[in-house]
Amino acid sequence: MKVLISSPFVDREAVGEPRWCYDLFQGISAKVDTILVAQTPVNRSYRLAEAFPHSQVFEFEAWKLAFLSRRLNALVKPNYLKFYGFARDVIRHQVAPASIACGHHFGPLGMRYPTPLQGTGIPYVMGPLGGSLPFPPGFSVTGRTDPWYYRLRDFDGLRFRFDPLLRGSYQEAAYLVGVAGYVEMLLASAGMKLKRFVTHSEIVAPLQTEHVEDIVAARASRPGPVRFLVVSRLIYSKGVQFALSALAEAQHRLPDWRLDVLGDGPHRQALQEQTTRLGLDGFVRFHGHVKRSDVDAFYRDADVFLFPSVREPSGAVIFEALSWGLPIIGARYGGPANHISDAYGYRIPVDDVATFEAGLADAMIALATSPQKRQTMGRSALDAARTQHAMPAMVDFFLDLYRQISHGAGGR
Known part of the structure; x- marks a missing residue:
């Protein structure tokens, strides 16, 4: 042929x-x-x-x-x-x-x-x-x-x-x-x-050279705050503003947490101002553009991957997160609706902004308060990365x- x-x-x-x-x-x-x-x-x-x-x-x-x-x-x-x-x-x-x-x-x-x-x-x-x-x-x-x-x-x-x-x-x-x-x-x-x-x-999903299954197993008992991770160009459609609002809403129901935002773009200043306005400066860090060789360290150290994009045709970073065994929170719309499985993530309805932000908050609380759930979903994510993806x-x-x-x- x-x-x-x-x-x-x-x-x-x-x-x-x-x-x-x-x-x-x-x-x-x-x-x-x-x-x-x-x-x-x-x-x-x-x-x-x-x-x-x-x-x-x-x-x-x-x-x-x-x-x-x-x-x-x-x-x-x-x-x-x-x-x-x-x-x-x-x-x-x-x-x-x-x-x-x-x-x-x-x-x-x-x-x-x-x-x-x-x-x-x-x-x-x-x-x-x-x-x-x-x-x-x-x-x-x-x-x-x-x-x-x-x-x-x-x-x-x-x-x-x-x-x-x-x-x-x-x-x-x-x-x-x-x-x-x-x-x-x-x-x-x-x-x-x-x-x-x-x-x-x-x-x-890229193949990682590290023993990711050991990293997934160790996350459940790792000391320190629960670490959320965003890897995204900072434009309106990527939805980081919705994640920040959701974190502010969930703040009093979350254990100790941190959010690392990797990426740059024209919406960055507005997002930083929103972070200050919501009183989240001590919890959220904007790293700007990060060299490809340094991004993997953030995936390795994260507990939950946030992908709040509301106009995402596909979503390459979803597969990077899967390869690191991370549970994923994204939108039930566009590519993420197809790529994120209930076995390793949450797909939040996008009926309107309020519903989306409330759903993001609930999903973050569910994962942040249950190390066992994070580990179970993380194993499913890694398995999906190594088989169907x-x-x-x-x-x-x-x-x-x-x-x-x-x-x-x-x-x-």
Whole structure:
């Protein structure tokens, strides 16, 4: 079985999506015959053809766009236009579509990029996809301090309805994979009819080199305050302001506690002012940007992971927390509703702000006052990280879809 992988940003030296795409392709290419169409990693000392000598690799050099800010470039991804044209040319003139059992387009996660596999005659999988998630009803967005270009996401709904390339990409896919069920609902609300829809996260839990099971076992009897942890960019949608309000509400029902907030962003000053206003300065510490090499120490020392984001398409840090055996508190909305299990976490309804904050407070009290509950959930989290959320499980998931397509289910 030969599989054509269309994945623009693949990079073993990156973090986030490009590294995930690299790892997924590496796992797939070890099991089946593969063709890769991608961008040569930018500012790296290697090429993808060298990294994958047993695969047929077509790669191109990216445009140099130094005038764009890092965040704007990450959001808009202007090099995707060059990738799309390059990939279409490769598929039309340099490979034999009849020899390919199926294609798979993955990356970027965002639901705003058409696939070059559309209209080629190659049946394909597309995804995982996520994003374009609206704020829950009842959550005001007044006072947001996000950069202006974050609002570009608000145009996604129009493209779902009127962009023929995007609509065709999704409706032609033999399988469209979403990070959670909301993806199917968003596309259906735009009038799209998908052939088959399945869910799978785009992130896997990293493997830790330390003996995490020993760390989980020791947490229940560890002296000192209960340590809550947030790892997040500090913007309105990440919801740290709701966690602070919940902690203030729960203060007199909690044992001794501390909150470490890792990350920076335009909402940081407002959050620090809120902390002071609520009288939590002695309990909450904002660490700002923390080097990747230092973040693991915070995961190791934490007892509970807080993820109060109310507009989260997926949530990569959920899987980091799982890999450290941490119980998780998050929203019953978007990606967290799909990724957090009752076995190792609490999913709080987002009916309105008051309900959400009250639910956060109750969950924090339940975990802070029960070391045994934290330990039981922590063990379940670690088990999930090592089984269903590990890379081998993801590779097997997609290989199964490829086999179904090659055997005629959704194929040509």
